[in-house]
Amino acid sequence: MNRAELFAQIQKKSSFLCVGLDPDLAKIPAHLHSEPDPIFSFCKAIIEETADYAVAYKPNIAFFEAMGPKGWETLQKVQEFIPNDIFTIADAKRGDIGNTSKLYAKAFFEQMAFDSVTVAPYMGEDSVTPFLEFEGKWVILLALTSNAGSLDFQLIKDENGKPLYQSVLEKSQGWGSPENLMYVVGATRGELIGEVRKVVPDNFFLVPGVGAQGGSLAEVAKYGMNSSCGLLVNSSRGIIYASGGLDFASAARTEAAKLQAEMRVLLETHL
């Protein structure tokens, strides 16, 4: 899916919601455990109930990998079940020497037909560009993450007072374009989202951290929205575990609808 198509979906649905699929066997409702593939049944029901409100789905690969070989099959089934007009993100946080990155890219873009993959910038240009060589596919590069540990490195300043995350943004601008490069910017970062936006005015941000991590959707829109929206805001646990009972899917729908209603207002206000 290209940038214009993504923005068209955002406008059509009045939503920039990404539903995070982080399915944990220990947390999914008990009645699903007798299904042949409980994780697939769980994700399928969540997708069916939230697709009206979501413009993206982000399966977090860890939750599938943890299931062993069967987890990979489940991941592929989930990717194939997501409707074609919804953007897909393989949240794998990959990145390695060039020939290895190329094979990671093949795994997610060719073996599975994901639109994008999350990539760590730490190993530099030759670890990222192999992902960008796939026509029509996207890299979502970690820039300013939502977790406490982001303070350990990302905010360290160089001799000119420039934080490391800003160097990542500036340097990576030469590797891709707003047509194939997005950035992860945590919802918990408040005003700093505005600093990121100043450096990269046109790129989309994937913004995790609303819901369970407490980030504010209004702040994210205030500091991060651009004229093409430029935001995919993710919520995982806040949606998929809204209820642990028989009504888990309809409860997920309710939570997704709530976020979408807020997003509609924010789009009307800022665009």
Ligand SMILES: O=C(O)c1cc(=O)[nH]c(=O)n1[C@@H]1O[C@H](COP(=O)(O)O)[C@@H](O)[C@H]1O
């Ligand atoms: O790349 C990510 O998606 C990511 C980056 C980041 O800075 N923080 C972050 O929470 N994530 C992911 O986003 C999801 C957040 O989940 P919830 O906190 O349950 O909404 C998880 O899958 C995380 O792995």
